[in-house]
Amino acid sequence: MTTLKQQKQIHAILLGTLSWTIALILFFPIFWMVLTSFKTEIDAFATPPSIFFWPTLENYLTINERSDYFHFAWNSVVVSFGATIAGMIIAIPAAFSMAFYETKRTKTTLLWMLSTKMLPPVGVLMPIYLIFKDFSLLDTKTGLTIIYTLINLPIMVWMIYTYFKEIPKDILEAARIDGASVMQEILLVLIPMTKGGLASTALLSLILSWNEAFWSLNLTSSEAAPLTALVASYSSPEGLFWAKLSAVSTLACAPILIFGWVSQKQLVRGLSFGAVK
Amino acid sequence: MGTSITMSNTNQHNASAASTKTPLPTPLKPRKSLGSFLVTPSVLILLVWMIVPLAMTIYFSLIRYNLLYPGDNELVWLENFEFFVTDDGFFAGISNTLILVGSVLVITVAMGVGISVLINSSFWGQGIVRVLLISPFFIMPTVSSLVWKNLIFHPVSGVLAAIWQFFGATPIDWFTTYPLLSIIIIVAWQWLPFAILLFVTALQSLDQEQQEAARLDGAGSWSIFYYLTLPHLARPIAVVVMIETIFLLSLFAEIFTTTGGGPGYETTNLAYLIYSQALLQFDVGMASAGGLIAVILANIAAFFLVRVIGKNLTDKP
Incomplete structure (x- = not known):
C-alpha cells in the first residue's frame, strides 16, 4: 500500500x-x-541525420575566410554597445528627474514615451530610409546606432525610473545637505545604489540591439551589416553549407544566450514595462 | 553644474529666512526647473523621432511618389490608400497578419500558462529546466528562422523528415505545403519563452497559504487552478497579449529569411507587403499609405496596453 x-x-x-x-x-x-556546427557538411546533410559522428572544428576555423565573420561581429559589437552607452547617458538624467522631481506631467510623459515604442517600424520605414539617404547614413554603423538608441530609449528610461523610484528621497537629501552637486548625487550616490538595476537595463538594451532584425536588414547592406544580416544572407542556398550556417549562428547567439540566462529574473521587469515584477 | 548648486543654496537660504516657523526647508523643491531640464533631451529626441517620420509618412501617403519616376510628386489625396487597399496582396496581407498574430497569441498564452504552472512545482533540476525553456527568446530571429527551415523542417535532411520516415510516412515539405503554419510554429517557439518568463515570475507571488487553505477545504487541483491561479495570472496574460501583438503586427525577419512572402501571397503579412511595395517596387506613396494602416492597427492594441500599464503606475505605493 x-x-x-x-x-x-x-x-x-x-x-x-x-x-x-x-x-x-x-x-x-x-x-x-x-x-x-561540429559536423562536416556531409554529416550535416545526411539522411537520417547522424547523431554519432566524428566532431570537427573545421566550420569554426573556416568561418572567417568564408563569410568575413569578424567584420560582422565587430559591427554588432560596436552598434549594440554604442546604442546601449548612448541610451544610458540620455536615459539616466531623464529617469532621475522623473523619479525625484515628479510633476503632474511625469506620468503622461512616461506613458507617451512608451507609446513611441508601439509605433510599428514599417510605418516610418520610408521616411527614415530617405532621411538616411540624404544624410548618407545608409549602411553606416552611426546610423544604425542612432536607430537602436531611439528604439530602446523608452524601455531604458522606464526601467531606470522604476529602479530610481525605490531609492528613498532622504538619502539624496542627505547627500545634498553634505554639499553634493546634482552630478555628484547621480554619479556617487544614485548609480552605485542601483548598479544591479542599471546593469540589467544595459543588458536588455544589448540583447535587443544585438538581435534586432528589421532596421539592420533594411538599412545596411555590407559595410555596417551586423550579425543578424550576415545570418540572413545564408537564406539563399548555395550548395551544402548547413554546418557552416550552424557554426555562424552558434557564435552569433552564444554571448546573448549567456547574458539572458544570467539576467533572466531582472529582464522580466524591463520586458513587461514594469507591469510584472 | 556649479551654478545650479549655488542657485539652490541661495534658494534654500531664502526659504529658511522667509519662514522661520518650519523647522527644516525641503531642499528638493528648489531644483524643480532642473528636473524638467534633465528630462528634456529624452523627450525632445523621442518627439523628433516620432513626429518627423510620422509627418513625412502622412505627407508621402497623400502624394504620388515613386523613386523610379522622380519629380512627379502630385498631390493625389487618398489615391495611394485606394491602390493599397485594392492591391491583390492587401486582403492576403491583412488576413495573414491576423491569423499569425491570433494563432501565436493563443499558442503562447495557452502553452505558457500550462508550462508555467507545471514547472512552478518543485522537482529535480528546476533551474536547468527554466533556463532551457526561456532560451529560444534570446536567439536572434534570423538564426531561429534558418535553423528551423534548414535543420528541422527541411524535407530531405530535416529532423522532422527523419521522424516521419521512422514511422514510415512520407516527409512533408513544410514551407511548400503549410507555409503559414510553419512560420506560426517558428514564431510561437520564439515567443513562448516570453510568456513563460512572465507567468513564472507572476506565479512566484501567488499566495501559497491561500492555496493550502483551499486544498484543506477540499478544493481539487482544477478548481484551485481555475479560481486562484488563473485570476492571479490575468494581468500578466494581458501584458503578454498586448506586447506580443505589438511586436507580431510588424513581424518581418522571419518571413524575409524563410519564404519571402510566398508562395504567392500565402505568407505575406502587412509589414512584408509594405516592405515589398517600398523597397522592391520603389513606390514610396503606396508604402506610406500601408504604413499608416499598420500604425492604426498597432494603435488599437497600444491603447489597451497603455491603460494596463498606466493603471499599474497608479497602483504603486
Missing part, C-alpha cells in the same frame, strides 16, 4: 519528467544547431 508520502513522491517524479520532456523538446533546435 502506498502512503501519502510515497504518492507525493510519485507525483513529483511524474511532474518532473513531464517538465524535463517539454523543456528538452523546446530546447532541441538550439541543441541541434550547436551539434550540427
Whole structure:
C-alpha cells in the first residue's frame, strides 16, 4: 500500500519528467544547431541525420575566410554597445528627474514615451530610409546606432525610473545637505545604489540591439551589416553549407544566450514595462 | 553644474529666512526647473523621432511618389490608400497578419500558462529546466528562422523528415505545403519563452497559504487552478497579449529569411507587403499609405496596453 508520502513522491517524479520532456523538446533546435556546427557538411546533410559522428572544428576555423565573420561581429559589437552607452547617458538624467522631481506631467510623459515604442517600424520605414539617404547614413554603423538608441530609449528610461523610484528621497537629501552637486548625487550616490538595476537595463538594451532584425536588414547592406544580416544572407542556398550556417549562428547567439540566462529574473521587469515584477 | 548648486543654496537660504516657523526647508523643491531640464533631451529626441517620420509618412501617403519616376510628386489625396487597399496582396496581407498574430497569441498564452504552472512545482533540476525553456527568446530571429527551415523542417535532411520516415510516412515539405503554419510554429517557439518568463515570475507571488487553505477545504487541483491561479495570472496574460501583438503586427525577419512572402501571397503579412511595395517596387506613396494602416492597427492594441500599464503606475505605493 502506498502512503501519502510515497504518492507525493510519485507525483513529483511524474511532474518532473513531464517538465524535463517539454523543456528538452523546446530546447532541441538550439541543441541541434550547436551539434550540427561540429559536423562536416556531409554529416550535416545526411539522411537520417547522424547523431554519432566524428566532431570537427573545421566550420569554426573556416568561418572567417568564408563569410568575413569578424567584420560582422565587430559591427554588432560596436552598434549594440554604442546604442546601449548612448541610451544610458540620455536615459539616466531623464529617469532621475522623473523619479525625484515628479510633476503632474511625469506620468503622461512616461506613458507617451512608451507609446513611441508601439509605433510599428514599417510605418516610418520610408521616411527614415530617405532621411538616411540624404544624410548618407545608409549602411553606416552611426546610423544604425542612432536607430537602436531611439528604439530602446523608452524601455531604458522606464526601467531606470522604476529602479530610481525605490531609492528613498532622504538619502539624496542627505547627500545634498553634505554639499553634493546634482552630478555628484547621480554619479556617487544614485548609480552605485542601483548598479544591479542599471546593469540589467544595459543588458536588455544589448540583447535587443544585438538581435534586432528589421532596421539592420533594411538599412545596411555590407559595410555596417551586423550579425543578424550576415545570418540572413545564408537564406539563399548555395550548395551544402548547413554546418557552416550552424557554426555562424552558434557564435552569433552564444554571448546573448549567456547574458539572458544570467539576467533572466531582472529582464522580466524591463520586458513587461514594469507591469510584472 | 556649479551654478545650479549655488542657485539652490541661495534658494534654500531664502526659504529658511522667509519662514522661520518650519523647522527644516525641503531642499528638493528648489531644483524643480532642473528636473524638467534633465528630462528634456529624452523627450525632445523621442518627439523628433516620432513626429518627423510620422509627418513625412502622412505627407508621402497623400502624394504620388515613386523613386523610379522622380519629380512627379502630385498631390493625389487618398489615391495611394485606394491602390493599397485594392492591391491583390492587401486582403492576403491583412488576413495573414491576423491569423499569425491570433494563432501565436493563443499558442503562447495557452502553452505558457500550462508550462508555467507545471514547472512552478518543485522537482529535480528546476533551474536547468527554466533556463532551457526561456532560451529560444534570446536567439536572434534570423538564426531561429534558418535553423528551423534548414535543420528541422527541411524535407530531405530535416529532423522532422527523419521522424516521419521512422514511422514510415512520407516527409512533408513544410514551407511548400503549410507555409503559414510553419512560420506560426517558428514564431510561437520564439515567443513562448516570453510568456513563460512572465507567468513564472507572476506565479512566484501567488499566495501559497491561500492555496493550502483551499486544498484543506477540499478544493481539487482544477478548481484551485481555475479560481486562484488563473485570476492571479490575468494581468500578466494581458501584458503578454498586448506586447506580443505589438511586436507580431510588424513581424518581418522571419518571413524575409524563410519564404519571402510566398508562395504567392500565402505568407505575406502587412509589414512584408509594405516592405515589398517600398523597397522592391520603389513606390514610396503606396508604402506610406500601408504604413499608416499598420500604425492604426498597432494603435488599437497600444491603447489597451497603455491603460494596463498606466493603471499599474497608479497602483504603486
